[in-house]
Amino acid sequence: xxxxxxxxxxxxxxxxxxxxxxxxxxxxxxxxxxxxxxxxxxxxxxxxxxxxxxxxxxxxxxxxxxxxxxxxxxxxxxxxxxxxxxxxxxxxxxxxxxxxxxxxxxxxxxxxxxxxxxxxxxxxxxxxxxxxxxxxxxxxxxxxxxxxxxxxxxxxxxxxxxxxxxxxxxxxxxxxxxxxxxxxxxxxxxxxxxxxxxxxxxxxxxxxxxxxxxxxxxxxxxxxxxxxxxxxxxxxxxxxxxxxxxxxxxxxxxxxxxxxxxxxxxxxxxxxxxxxxx
Amino acid sequence: xxxxxxxxxxxxxxxxxxxxxxxxxxxxxxxxxxxxxxxxxxxxxxxxxxxxxxxxxxxxxxxxxxxxxxxxxxx
Numbered sequence: 001x002x003x004x005x006x007x008x009x010x011x012x013x014x015x016x017x018x019x020x021x022x023x024x025x026x027x028x029x030x031x032x033x034x035x036x037x038x039x040x041x042x043x044x045x046x047x048x049x050x051x052x053x054x055x056x057x058x059x060x061x062x063x064x065x066x067x068x069x070x071x072x073x074x075x076x077x078x079x080x081x082x083x084x085x086x087x088x089x090x091x092x093x094x095x096x097x098x099x100x101x102x103x104x105x106x107x108x109x110x111x112x113x114x115x116x117x118x119x120x121x122x123x124x125x126x127x128x129x130x131x132x133x134x135x136x137x138x139x140x141x142x143x144x145x146x147x148x149x150x151x152x153x154x155x156x157x158x159x160x161x162x163x164x165x166x167x168x169x170x171x172x173x174x175x176x177x178x179x180x181x182x183x184x185x186x187x188x189x190x191x192x193x194x195x196x197x198x199x200x201x202x203x204x205x206x207x208x209x210x211x212x213x214x215x216x217x218x219x220x221x222x223x224x225x226x227x228x229x230x231x232x233x234x235x236x237x238x239x240x241x242x243x244x245x246x247x248x249x250x251x252x253x254x255x256x257x258x259x260x261x262x263x264x265x266x267x268x269x270x271x272x273x274x275x276x277x278x
Numbered sequence: 279x280x281x282x283x284x285x286x287x288x289x290x291x292x293x294x295x296x297x298x299x300x301x302x303x304x305x306x307x308x309x310x311x312x313x314x315x316x317x318x319x320x321x322x323x324x325x326x327x328x329x330x331x332x333x334x335x336x337x338x339x340x341x342x343x344x345x346x347x348x349x350x351x352x353x
Contacts, residue, residue, distance in 0.1 A: 078300050081307050085298065088307075102307045137302055218305045235305070266298075272306035 015059040015105045016112045019087045020097040020270075022051045023127045027094045036083045037061075047113045048120055053091045054112065062105050092270045098126045099272050126275040133213060133239050134268035136248055139221075140204050140234035141262040142197035200259035201234035207255055211247055212238035216273050230262065239274040 017036060025046060030053050033042040039057035046052075060066070070076045081102060088099045106112035116123075209215045218235045240248065245268070252263040 074300075077304075081300065081303050082298075084307050085303055099307070135306075137305075221301050237305075266302060269306060 013059040014056050015062060015107060016045075016109055017055045017057045017062070018045075018100050018104045018106065018112055018116065019053045019055070019084060020091050020099045021116065021123045021127075022053065022091055022095060022097045023124075023131075024095045025049070025051055027051055027053060027091050027097075029093055030087060030091045033087055033090060034083070035087055036080055042087055045109055045112060047117045050116075050120065050123055052112065052116055053087060053097075054109070055087075057105070059105075059107075062103060067103065088270050088272075096127050096131050097270060098123050098130075098275045099270055129214075130239065130271040130274055132242050133271060133274075134242060134245070135237055135271040135273055136212075136240050136245075136265060136267035137218075137237045137269065138204065138208055138234065138252070139232055139236075139264045139266070140197075140201045140259075141230040141264070142193065142200070142233050143230070143260060143262055197231065197233040197261065200261040203259055204234055204255050204261070204263055205236055207251060208236065208238050208248075211244055211251060212240050214239040214274050218273070233261065237269075237273045239271055 017039065019035075019042070027044060030042050031044065035042040035055040036057060038061050039055045042053060042055045044051050045054045070080065084102050088097065091097045106115060205215070205217075215236060215238050218237055220232045220235045248265055248267075252265045255261075256263045
């Protein structure tokens with residue numbers, strides 16, 4: 001294939017998509033996977049003592065414009081993200097892998113080989129750091145303190161929410177003041193709830209850090225993303241030694257009881273969040 | 279109810295793209311891993327591309343990628 005000079009947008013130009021780098025010479029179980037949409041079957045590309053899991057794709061599917069469109073189309077993005085994850089996970093069955101971010105591409109195998117070979121030391125360090133470990137996600141949701149809570153929509157001017165009886169009756173003397181106090185009380189309650197939720201999140205994080213070899217905080221999901229009305233107060237992820245996996249479920253339950261928050265554990269993940277530096 | 283634990287319920291560890299919530303997946307596959315500079319879609323590794331389109335679907339991704347609005351709060 002031509003490289004460089006060729007128009008990157010011409011539709012017949014190929015590119016090499018790299019999913020992950022494996023510590024072994026022969027990662028089993030990845031050859032022939034379908035990979036990302038519109039490409040050839042997944043294969044391997046040895047470099048030095050490591051092996052990359054790669055796929056030949058059409059360069060035209062991976063231009064910046066193509067990604068702009070894809071990133072604003074949830075279904076499209078999901079297809080690519082899941083395809084990527086599927087290949088990375090399959091490679092990880094055979095042995096430790098270093099996943100690369102979605103859409104790392106080279107013009108051809110030669111370019112891929114030399115670029116990856118130049119990073120051998122980083123791959124080795126990452127493989128070493130994550131060997132015999134897996135990543136576990138922990139999300140904490142605030143449940144409020146009492147029974148009478150509802151993650152009320154971020155306090156809008158919610159003054160006239162029904163209660164026609166109350167509205168139509170003549171305001172009693174001092175009703176304005178009572179109303180203000182009620183509002184103030186509600187706000188104080190909400191603040192207390194938020195404080196409690198943040199404390200719960202900190203407690204959960206601290207406890208999981210004791211079990212983990214490394215930890216990272218991720219950005220919390222807005223409720224509408226997860227299609228879920230609960231308020232997420234912690235979205236963290238931990239690198240945990242495989243022989244400590246058993247402790248996690250128990251820890252999550254214990255913390256639910258002691259903090260009153262909901263603690264959700266997910267995993268094991270390929271250590272996506274712990275192969276980069278820092 | 280997937281309240282307390284969401285095990286992937288898969289005989290083989292570390293597999294199981296089925297059932298993984300998309301937001302959790304995106305937290306991990308976008309801009310994580312060892313970032314090596316590729317030849318194409320440079321901006322993905324450098325994040326601006328992702329960040330630009332964030333408002334369309336997610337406020338997640340990682341803390342290294344501040345969302346375009348303050349606090350990551352709802353729009």
